[in-house]
Amino acid sequence: METREAICTRRSVHDYTDEEVTRDEIRRIIDDVRWSPSSYNLQPWEFVVVDDQEGQEELREAAYGQEHVTDASAVVLVFGNLDRGAYAERVFRDQARKGYSSDERAEELIERMEDEQPEGNEEWAVGSSTIAATTFMYAAWDRGIATCPMGGWEADAVCETVGAPETWYPVLMMTVGYPDTDGTEWERERKIRRSTDGILSFGEVGGGE
Numbered sequence: 001m002e003t004r005e006a007i008c009t010r011r012s013v014h015d016y017t018d019e020e021v022t023r024d025e026i027r028r029i030i031d032d033v034r035w036s037p038s039s040y041n042l043q044p045w046e047f048v049v050v051d052d053q054e055g056q057e058e059l060r061e062a063a064y065g066q067e068h069v070t071d072a073s074a075v076v077l078v079f080g081n082l083d084r085g086a087y088a089e090r091v092f093r094d095q096a097r098k099g100y101s102s103d104e105r106a107e108e109l110i111e112r113m114e115d116e117q118p119e120g121n122e123e124w125a126v127g128s129s130t131i132a133a134t135t136f137m138y139a140a141w142d143r144g145i146a147t148c149p150m151g152g153w154e155a156d157a158v159c160e161t162v163g164a165p166e167t168w169y170p171v172l173m174m175t176v177g178y179p180d181t182d183g184t185e186w187e188r189e190r191k192i193r194r195s196t197d198g199i200l201s202f203g204e205v206g207g208g209e
């Protein structure tokens with residue numbers, strides 16, 4: 001699928017077929033997701049896949065009973081790692097080795113990130129992790145696998161279900177499965193979008209349609 005086609009045809013899918021999205025297929029999608037951009041290239045995203053009935057039922061409860069959580073082949077949870085130092089050493093040493101920064105700068109950044117406390121890093125972690133989640137949706141769609149991004153869930157219950165550490169901030173839940181293209185949802189016209197001029201202004205604020 002061309003990139004533009006993937007962007008313009010992706011839609012949030014609630015109706016899935018019974019066909020399983022295999023762990024290998026999810027692994028291939030994540031292989032693509034790895035190339036997403038991130039703040040300082042620190043890649044603070046963590047993905048947890050729940051693909052068993054019991055786990056999906058627990059997540060459905062945490063998601064206020066939303067049915068597609070159990071109807072989907074799997075549920076992907078995206079977390080933002082609040083520990084800026086978690087991967088700092090390998091990231092900054094790589095940048096120095098490849099000429100993106102000096103060795104001194106790399107050392108300085110490693111020390112700075114490793115000294116940071118996790119508190120207050122939510123916004124920072126959400127930014128990069130949301131981009132990675134978006135890459136997931138398009139990389140999946142490129143393979144004919146549909147998703148539905150979800151923000152309607154209880155954070156504590158979701159974290160408890162998968163045993164997320166305190167430094168993993170829950171960002172997004174996504175259902176994943178093959179779309180039921182015979183279903184009524186699929187027949188519906190795409191939902192409205194605001195106009196290009198409405199969301200775009202050059203030089204100074206305008207639009208807002």
Ligand SMILES: Cc1cc2nc3c(=O)[nH]c(=O)nc-3n(C[C@H](O)[C@H](O)[C@H](O)COP(=O)(O)O)c2cc1C
Pocket residue numbers: 010011012013066148149150151152153191
């Ligand atoms: C941050 C976010 C939270 C969302 N939460 C939910 C949700 O809890 N349940 C759901 O069914 N869809 C959810 N959606 C999907 C939106 O309803 C959907 O993207 C929107 O209506 C546009 O439809 P489309 O994606 O099919 O173009 C969410 C989407 C985003 C980006």
